Amino acid sequence: MKKIIVACGSGVATSQTVASKLAKLLKEKNVPCEVEAVDIKSLKHHVKGADGYVSIVKTKEDYGIPVFNGIAFLTGMGQEQELEKIIKLIEG
Structure with missing residues (x-):
């Protein structure tokens, strides 16, 4: 099963x-995926086993996996586009 990491300052x-919102949206579309929230300090450890990273705090670090805009899931603006990108990654 694919895994998506979501990180913010405190986790x-x-x-x-x-x-939670991403997991709910994926479930509604019958897309199996593990979604885990972590703090930014432990991100390096968690991305090793992840297929994608939803970023809430901008970072200059390149983790070698696709990065998605987490703000879209907070505001709703651009949410569908980001969700589609994540689904493509999971199903790809």
């Missing part, structure tokens, strides 16, 4: 909110 509020 508690914002990343949990986005991870």
Whole structure:
């Protein structure tokens, strides 16, 4: 099963909110995927086993996996486009 990591500064509020929303949206579309919220400090450790990363805080680091816009899932603006990109990655 594919795995998507969602990271924010503390790994508690914002990343949990986005991870829950993303997991719900994927489930509604019958797209199996593990979605995990983590804090930005432990991101390097978690991306090793992930297929994609949903970024809430901009970072200059390249983790070698696709990065998606997490703000879209908070605001709703551009959410469908980001969701489609994630689904393409998962199903690809």
